[in-house]
Amino acid sequence: xxxxxxxxxxxxxxxxxxxxxxxxxxxxxxxxxxxxxxxxxxxxxxxxxxxxxxxxxxxxxxxxxxxxxxxxxxxxxxxxxxxxxxxxxxxxxxxxxxxxxxxxxxxxxxxxxxxxxxxxxxxxxxxxxxxxxxxxxxxxxxxxxxxxxxxxxxxxxxxxxxxxxxxxxxxxxxxxxxxxxxxxxxxxxxxxxxxxxxxxxxxxxxxxxxxxxxxxxxxxxxxxxxxxxxxxxxxxxxxxxxxxxxxxxxxxxxxxxxxxxxxxxxxxxxxxxxxxxxxxxxxxxxxxxxxxxxxxxxxxxxxxxxxxxxxxxxxxxxxxxxxxxxxxxxxxxxxxxxxxxxxxxxxxxxxxxxxxxxxxxxxxxx
Amino acid sequence: xxxxxxxxxxxxxxxxxxxxxxxxxxxxxxxxxxxxxxxxxxxxxxxxxxxxxxxxxxxxxxxxxxxxxxxxxxxxxxxxxxxxxxxxxxxxxxxxxxxxxxxxxxxxxxxxxxxxxxxxxxxxxxxxxxxxxxxxxxxxxxxxxxxxxxxxxxxxxxxxxxxxxxxxxxxxxxxxxxxxxxxxxxxxxxxxxxxxxxxxxxxxxxxxxxxxxxxxxxxxxxxxxxxxxxxxxxxxxxxxxxxxxxxxxxxxxxxxxxxxxxxxxxxxxxxxxxxxxxxxxxxxxxxxxxxxxxxxxxxxxxxxxxxxxxxxxxxxxxxxxxxxxxxxxxxxxxxxxxxxxxxxxxxxxxxxxxxxxxxxxxxxxxxxxxxxxxxxxxxxxxxxxxxxxxxxxxxxxxxxxxxxxxxxxxxxxxxxxxxxxxxxxxxxxxxxxxxxxxxxxxxxxxxxxxxxxxxxxxxxxxxxxxxxxxxxxxxxxxxxxxxxxxxxxxxxxxxxxxxxxxxxxxxxxxxxxxxx
Numbered sequence: 001x002x003x004x005x006x007x008x009x010x011x012x013x014x015x016x017x018x019x020x021x022x023x024x025x026x027x028x029x030x031x032x033x034x035x036x037x038x039x040x041x042x043x044x045x046x047x048x049x050x051x052x053x054x055x056x057x058x059x060x061x062x063x064x065x066x067x068x069x070x071x072x073x074x075x076x077x078x079x080x081x082x083x084x085x086x087x088x089x090x091x092x093x094x095x096x097x098x099x100x101x102x103x104x105x106x107x108x109x110x111x112x113x114x115x116x117x118x119x120x121x122x123x124x125x126x127x128x129x130x131x132x133x134x135x136x137x138x139x140x141x142x143x144x145x146x147x148x149x150x151x152x153x154x155x156x157x158x159x160x161x162x163x164x165x166x167x168x169x170x171x172x173x174x175x176x177x178x179x180x181x182x183x184x185x186x187x188x189x190x191x192x193x194x195x196x197x198x199x200x201x202x203x204x205x206x207x208x209x210x211x212x213x214x215x216x217x218x219x220x221x222x223x224x225x226x227x228x229x230x231x232x233x234x235x236x237x238x239x240x241x242x243x244x245x246x247x248x249x250x251x252x253x254x255x256x257x258x259x260x261x262x263x264x265x266x267x268x269x270x271x272x273x274x275x276x277x278x279x280x281x282x283x284x285x286x287x288x289x290x291x292x293x294x295x296x297x298x299x300x301x302x303x304x305x306x307x308x309x310x311x312x313x314x315x316x317x318x319x320x321x322x323x324x325x326x327x328x329x330x331x332x333x334x335x336x337x338x339x340x341x342x343x344x345x346x347x348x349x350x351x352x353x354x355x356x357x358x359x360x361x362x363x364x365x366x
Numbered sequence: 367x368x369x370x371x372x373x374x375x376x377x378x379x380x381x382x383x384x385x386x387x388x389x390x391x392x393x394x395x396x397x398x399x400x401x402x403x404x405x406x407x408x409x410x411x412x413x414x415x416x417x418x419x420x421x422x423x424x425x426x427x428x429x430x431x432x433x434x435x436x437x438x439x440x441x442x443x444x445x446x447x448x449x450x451x452x453x454x455x456x457x458x459x460x461x462x463x464x465x466x467x468x469x470x471x472x473x474x475x476x477x478x479x480x481x482x483x484x485x486x487x488x489x490x491x492x493x494x495x496x497x498x499x500x501x502x503x504x505x506x507x508x509x510x511x512x513x514x515x516x517x518x519x520x521x522x523x524x525x526x527x528x529x530x531x532x533x534x535x536x537x538x539x540x541x542x543x544x545x546x547x548x549x550x551x552x553x554x555x556x557x558x559x560x561x562x563x564x565x566x567x568x569x570x571x572x573x574x575x576x577x578x579x580x581x582x583x584x585x586x587x588x589x590x591x592x593x594x595x596x597x598x599x600x601x602x603x604x605x606x607x608x609x610x611x612x613x614x615x616x617x618x619x620x621x622x623x624x625x626x627x628x629x630x631x632x633x634x635x636x637x638x639x640x641x642x643x644x645x646x647x648x649x650x651x652x653x654x655x656x657x658x659x660x661x662x663x664x665x666x667x668x669x670x671x672x673x674x675x676x677x678x679x680x681x682x683x684x685x686x687x688x689x690x691x692x693x694x695x696x697x698x699x700x701x702x703x704x705x706x707x708x709x710x711x712x713x714x715x716x717x718x719x720x721x722x723x724x725x726x727x728x729x730x731x732x733x734x735x736x737x738x739x740x741x742x743x744x745x746x747x748x749x750x751x752x753x754x755x756x757x758x759x760x761x762x763x764x765x766x767x768x769x770x771x772x773x774x775x776x777x778x779x780x781x782x783x784x785x786x787x788x789x790x791x792x793x794x795x796x797x798x799x800x801x802x803x804x805x806x807x808x809x810x811x812x813x814x815x816x817x818x819x820x821x822x823x824x825x826x827x828x829x830x831x832x833x834x835x836x837x838x839x840x841x842x843x844x845x846x847x848x849x850x851x852x853x854x855x856x857x858x859x860x861x862x863x864x865x866x867x868x869x870x871x872x873x874x875x876x877x878x879x880x881x882x
Contacts, residue, residue, distance in 0.1 A: 027665075028553065032455045065863075068483050070551045071516045073455035154452035154488070181452070181482045250762065317657075321757030 023104015103130030239330015370802025472508030808835025841872030
């Protein structure tokens with residue numbers, strides 16, 4: 001399958017949905033991706049199974065503050081140069097490029113880099129959504145080490161990393177990002193084809209595209225869209241999708257703490273003002289509760305959409321009075337495993353709550 | 367006394383104000399040449415007073431917005447971006463509609479230089495590149511040049527250094543620094559600067575026309591133009607920053623609502639022929655939007671009032687069952703199509719006329735709609751406006767709702783979304799009254815890194831810059847007050863970083879002193 005320029009807007013829309021409130025505005029990456037795919041005549045998307053076990057696969061993406069990219073602009077050259085340097089560092093040639101996360105702007109950079117280099121991009125990613133930290137990636141959870149890693153800044157300066165563990169790597173890469181202008185392009189988690197197959201959340205790129213197409217073509221009240229969304233998610237790597245609440249935004253408070261957007265959101269039922277859904281935010285929507293009872297929690301996906309258009313709304317765009325619906329989607333099976341939950345359950349975000357699967361929390365009426 | 371003029375798409379409204387009192391008012395039709403409509407309105411007003419008694423003429427105009435939307439009166443602009451080795455990802459004017467590229471493209475140039483988020487230099491200016499640029503510009507002769515430099519809104523020095531060199535080398539070409547037009551967001555700021563520069567030649571013609579009209583009618587007072595934030599700029603400043611008037615339509619209505627009621631914190635609904643535009647008064651000024659703003663198909667980051675438009679106006683179509691009103695509208699054809707004028711289309715005007723809320727002297731039918739249907743339509747209107755007002759309420763606070771505009775009478779009842787309705791006199795010329803308010807502003811912004819400076823130091827620094835800007839815009843230094851300090855957290859940054867923006871406002875340095 002080939003991804004071409006005309007797919008990018010739908011892919012970006014799907015990526016905002018799967019970003020579960022985080023991920024930033026994909027406007028600039030989408031614009032650059034379109035331009036790149038016009039010049040390169042598209043990029044080949046390959047299923048993980050199509051890779052040979054001995055193939056060399058590298059995930060690539062941006063690390064840092066999306067706000068900085070608004071001034072320095074994302075760069076295709078930077079992305080393809082990172083791959084060149086990485087091949088030199090590792091002494092191997094790259095068979096395919098993979099993505100850190102399908103949520104937000106980072107889903108588009110691997111497409112551009114792969115298009116310029118003429119290599120395929122893997123249909124899948126390392127999260128199936130957006131997460132804030134490297135140790136939450138499926139690659140890391142499956143035991144792939146993040147290093148050797150190579151990062152490049154806007155001026156072509158590079159740094160390479162060899163760290164003892166993923167958490168240390170995360171600290172060091174963030175420090176380099178801050179020192180190098182706020183946003184860097186990184187190749188990390190080098191893998192064999194066999195390792196990738198064991199750790200990737202498969203099919204998420206083509207899924208995000210289908211999701212975006214659906215949201216665009218059937219734009220309208222979420223209630224009308226739910227049957228089509230259910231059908232789409234039922235045939236995916238994800239669990240079932242449920243509409244767990246709808247109402248108007250009654251309050252939203254976020255502030256930046258340690259580089260994260262942290263806050264709380266409450267949504268009031270349209271008909272019963274005493275029924276309130278509260279959502280904990282740390283870049284992404286992490287836990288949804290009603291009356292002190294959890295309805296959905298990380299790593300299951302919580303998505304907020306406009307009730308009238310079904311357009312996904314990320315956390316920085318929420319404001320008082322918006323009419324919204326809260327959707328919850330079961331995380332891919334990979335994230336239901338004990339090792340994955342150990343890295344991504346609510347306690348990993350400082351929330352004192354035992355993980356309960358979405359399937360146990362919502363009635364299986366759909 | 368002051369005259370406020372508002373040039374809209376359909377009407378040119380004028381008011382003569384003595385302090386806060388409306389002495390005279392008129393509605394004229396906006397003419398194709400604009401000037402004759404302005405002069406017609408001014409003649410009506412000046413029949414009520416001696417031109418020598420007028421201290422100030424202020425004009426709100428949508429001419430520049432319309433020029434962009436209609437792709438008329440635009441000239442060719444060279445875009446110089448100072449960003450290398452970063453900023454290569456997209457060329458200037460990417461993602462623009464093709465016709466707008468064609469009418470404004472005067473070349474694009476990328477140079478080394480700029481700053482980083484923490485104030486460090488990204489790269490120095492390269493002398494050889496600057497020399498080559500000047501040579502190219504001398505050959506290409508664009509009508510204007512814009513310079514956009516990475517992080518120039520927080521670090522303008524390098525952008526200004528290049529602007530100064532270009533001004534010296536090309537003395538007859540306007541050279542526009544982007545940081546004086548837009549905030550952070552290189553592409554949006556550059557877009558805004560290009561649009562502004564493309565309107566400079568037209569701005570000269572408009573400014574000359576304003577001066578011409580006012581002197582033909584015997585006015586000797588200074589002429590000012592109202593800008594997006596609800597304050598005034600001189601004609602001289604309009605010649606440099608025409609784009610600052612892009613939102614003066616909704617802004618003037620919101621400011622007019624403040625002048626008519628004295629309520630400095632309120633929700634304002636301007637009800638026109640097709641839409642109801644809902645804005646918010648905060649400290650007497652329109653609450654600003656932080657989102658990117660689309661102007662004629664282009665993403666910009668102009669500071670514009672936060673306005674929610676909902677499809678309800680005098681011309682809105684009403685379905686047979688009364689459950690749907692708008693967004694379709696007969697717009698300007700109200701007098702041909704509406705039931706009350708003998709037409710065959712049911713509009714919101716017909717409901718208001720049937721209800722007796724609106725008296726139209728030349729209406730053909732005075733109650734074209736049944737009582738029962740009116741009841742249903744009133745419910746529909748209220749449901750739609752309640753939801754919209756609720757969205758705009760700051761944090762859900764109960765604030766008065768001021769109704770202005772020609773369609774204010776369409777709204778039934780005495781509250782919306784739990785907020786009491788205020789219906790001031792002269793609400794239909796609120797926009798012209800808003801244009802007549804004699805205040806000017808200054809704004810500045812900076813990124814604050816918590817580990818480097820205390821927040822109060824940064825606020826002080828930014829406020830001083832904003833004050834300087836206000837005084838240079840014509841404010842009397844002893845009347846300055848800070849109306850807004852905004853802190854936006856920047857996510858994903860390891861060091862806690864905040865964007866701090868300050869707006870300062872002052873009274874126009876007494877224009878009557880000049881007149882006497």
